[in-house]
Amino acid sequence: MTHTTRYAVAIVACLLFLSTFTLNAQAQSFSDVPESNQFYEAIEWGTESGIIKGYGDGRFGPKNILNGANFAVMFTRLVDGRLFYENNNLTERQVAFSYLKSKRIPFNEATQNAPFTRLDVAKIMYAYTYGEVGTEKEVIDFMYAHHITRGKGMSEDPYIDFAGGNQLRREHAVQFLLNFYHHICEEEELREQLGVAPLVSLESMFGKDQYKYIDFNGDGIHELAGTIESGKMGRYYVLIYSTDNGTHGELRDIVAMEGREPVLEVIDGLTENDTEQLAYFFTDGMVNNLYFWLITADDLEEVKVSEIAFHPYARWRIENGRLVVYSSDSYSGNYGLEDGYLVEYPLTEFPPKAPDANRLTIQYDVHNDRIVSPYANGATISAKVGQYIDFVQGDDDIFTEYVGILYHDDDYITDADGYFTKPGTIEVLLVLEGNLDESYRLFIEVE
Numbered sequence: 500m501t502h503t504t505r506y507a508v509a510i511v512a513c514l515l516f517l518s519t520f521t522l523n524a525q526a527q528s529f530s531d532v533p534e535s536n537q538f539y540e541a542i543e544w545g546t547e548s549g550i551i552k553g554y555g556d557g558r559f560g561p562k563n564i565l566n567g568a569n570f571a572v573m574f575t576r577l578v579d580g581r582l583f584y585e586n587n588n589l590t591e592r593q594v595a596f597s598y599l600k601s602k603r604i605p606f607n608e609a610t611q612n613a614p615f616t617r618l619d620v621a622k623i624m625y626a627y628t629y630g631e632v633g634t635e636k637e638v639i640d641f642m643y644a645h646h647i648t649r650g651k652g653m654s655e656d657p658y659i660d661f662a663g664g665n666q667l668r669r670e671h672a673v674q675f676l677l678n679f680y681h682h683i684c685e686e687e688e689l690r691e692q693l694g695v696a697p698l699v700s701l702e703s704m705f706g707k708d709q710y711k712y713i714d715f716n717g718d719g720i721h722e723l724a725g726t727i728e729s730g731k732m733g734r735y736y737v738l739i740y741s742t743d744n745g746t747h748g749e750l751r752d753i754v755a756m757e758g759r760e761p762v763l764e765v766i767d768g769l770t771e772n773d774t775e776q777l778a779y780f781f782t783d784g785m786v787n788n789l790y791f792w793l794i795t796a797d798d799l800e801e802v803k804v805s806e807i808a809f810h811p812y813a814r815w816r817i818e819n820g821r822l823v824v825y826s827s828d829s830y831s832g833n834y835g836l837e838d839g840y841l842v843e844y845p846l847t848e849f850p851p852k853a854p855d856a857n858r859l860t861i862q863y864d865v866h867n868d869r870i871v872s873p874y875a876n877g878a879t880i881s882a883k884v885g886q887y888i889d890f891v892q893g894d895d896d897i898f899t900e901y902v903g904i905l906y907h908d909d910d911y912i913t914d915a916d917g918y919f920t921k922p923g924t925i926e927v928l929l930v931l932e933g934n935l936d937e938s939y940r941l942f943i944e945v946e
Contacts, residue, residue: 528543529542529553529557529558529559530557530558531558531559531560531561532559532561536561536670538561538670538671538673538674540677541670541673541674541676541677542559542561542670542673544673544677545573545673545676545677546559548577549576549580550573550576550577550673550676551573551669551672551673559669559670560669561668561669561670562668562669562670563668563669564614564666564667564668564669565614565615565666565667565668565669565672566611566612566613566614566615567606567607567610567611567612567613567615567619568592568595568596568611568612569615569672570615570619570620570623570667570672571592571595571596571599571606571611572591572592572594572595573672573673573676574595574599574623574627574676575594575595575598575599577676577679577680578627579598582594582598592611596608596611599623602626602627602630603626603630603631603632604623604626604627605622605623605626605632606623614666614667615666615667615672616663616664616665616666616667617648617661617662617663617664617665617667617671618635618638618639618661618663618664619667620667620672620675621638621639621641621642621661621663622638624638624641624642624647624675624679624683625637625638625641625642628641628683635658635663636658639657639658639661639663642661643657643661645679645682645683646678646682647675647678647679647682647683648661648675648678650662651665709725709726709727709763710723710724710725710726710763711723711724711725711763711764711765711777712724712765713765713775713776713777714773714774714775715739715774715775715776715777715795715796715797715799716774716796716797716798716799717772717773717774717775722739722740722796722799723739723740724737724738724739724740724763724777724794725737725738725763726738726761726763726779736753737753737761737763737777737779737794738753739753739794739796739802760781761779761780761781762778762779762780762781763777763778763779764777764778764780765777765778766778766817767817768817768820769793769817769820769821769822769835769836770820770836771820774795774797776793776794776795776836777793777794777795778791778792778793778794778815779791779792779793779794780792780815788809788810788811788812788813789809789810789811789813789814789815789824790809791806791807791810791815791822791824792804792805792806792807793805793807793822793836793841795836795839795840797839801839803838803839803840805834805840805841807822807824807832807834807841807843808832810824810831810832811891811892812826812889812891813825813826813831813832814826815832820835820836821833821834821835821844822834822835822836822841823849825852826889827852827854827855827858827889828852828853828854828855828858829851829852830846830849830852831846832846833845833846833848833849857885857886857887857918858886858887858889859880859882859886859887859888859889860889860890860891861873861874861880861888861889861890861891861941862891862893863890863891863892863893863902863929863939864892864893865892865893865902865931868931869931869937870902870929870931870939872929872939872941874941876939876940876941877940877941877942878941878942879941879942879943879944880941880942880943880944881944881946882919882943882944882945882946883919883945883946884919884920884921884922884945884946885918885919886918886919886945887913887916887917887918887919888917888927888943890904890927890929902929902930902931902932903929903930903933904927904928904929904930905927905928905930905938906925906926906927907925907926907927907928908925910923910924912925912945913925919945921945922945922946923945924942924943924944924945925942925943925945926940926941926942927940927941927942927943928940929941
């Protein structure tokens with residue numbers, strides 16, 4: 500049996516998990532896992548799906564070390580949670596150990612109470628996916644190739660950076676499993692569904708403006724790239740097809756992105772040759788809180804993805820071979836392309852921009868879970884044709900308190916860049932953490 504066939508067989512069991520084990524699970528918040536914790540979403544996902552539980556006293560214990568038996572149970576819950584219902588006369592450990600053994604997944608029951616390591620996780624995930632035991636190098640390569648890990652960021656050597664000997668903490672375990680689910684289970688389901696298909700049907704499937712033709716490698720043949728929503732809010736896949744004379748496509752790679760509705764744009768000017776790149780980005784509200792990814796595929800066998808830091812109130816453009824991120828009166832990012840990835844350069848290369856005289860700035864902050872501003876809730880703000888309003892959130896809370904800006908412009912008095920083009924009134928809602936019922940309302944009257 501080939502790797503591809505084993506891969507597909509493994510996924511069938513994995514995809515059953517959402518419809519079985521999660522029926523009675525509920526989301527749970529923990530006193531020791533604030534929303535600012537980088538593993539918050541993974542922990543919420545893990546507890547909601549029933550893969551892992553808290554301690555019953557309001558704590559999750561994110562830093563606590565897991566032993567082998569703990570991870571064996573968690574992994575079995577993910578890939579075939581039905582087994583625990585079908586074998587309720589056995590302990591969870593017995594069910595998990597029996598399952599791993601039946602799948603020839605390497606697990607030493609004699610060390611079940613010993614701390615588990617990152618390398619142990621890689622061995623299990625590789626064996627489950629391919630049905631065979633991998634070497635240390637193979638299993639680590641597998642973890643990187645499928646975006647299950649990014650490493651620890653402590654060494655340029657990927658095998659050292661993986662830190663295989665590090666003991667596994669609860670927060671790390673649930674993040675590994677979430678990444679495995681997204682990048683193995685969900686992505687392979689898409690591969691099985693799509694396979695090789697006529698481009699016309701792919702275009703129809705992507706929907707309007709959700710696909711682009713890109714010459715990634717400069718050979719004059721344009722590949723097809725488009726996005727498909729996975730069914731989970733805020734999760735999109737960028738699918739890249741290598742075309743054959745414009746009639747059929749072979750699926751080359753899938754890139755998973757977290758975010759709101761994405762925008763795809765083909766860009767060039769970042770390299771001296773004729774290659775093009777795909778920009779994937781989205782912005783929040785008229786003020787353009789920018790999230791940005793760059794996707795390159797020079798040899799079509801290795802898709803590379805760069806994610807730049809979140810930039811508030813920003814736009815972007817290509818200028819002199821650089822990706823430039825800027826607001827109306829200052830630069831906030833300067834990136835060049837090296838080996839297929841974006842690399843940040845100093846902002847000192849750019850002269851300061853003159854302030855935009857037409858910009859009207861409205862500062863607001865979040866205090867005690869409420870939006871506060873110099874303007875009263877419901878106030879009317881005067882503006883003129885040719886101006887635009889820029890809402891600026893206080894620096895202290897911008898990364899912890901998400902505020903969405905919603906505009907009701909029924910008379911279309913603004914252009915694509917947000918400038919007022921004719922008299923009229925716009926209603927603006929500042930929405931904290933998606934709570935529309937408690938939104939902060941302002942009116943902009945343009946003369």
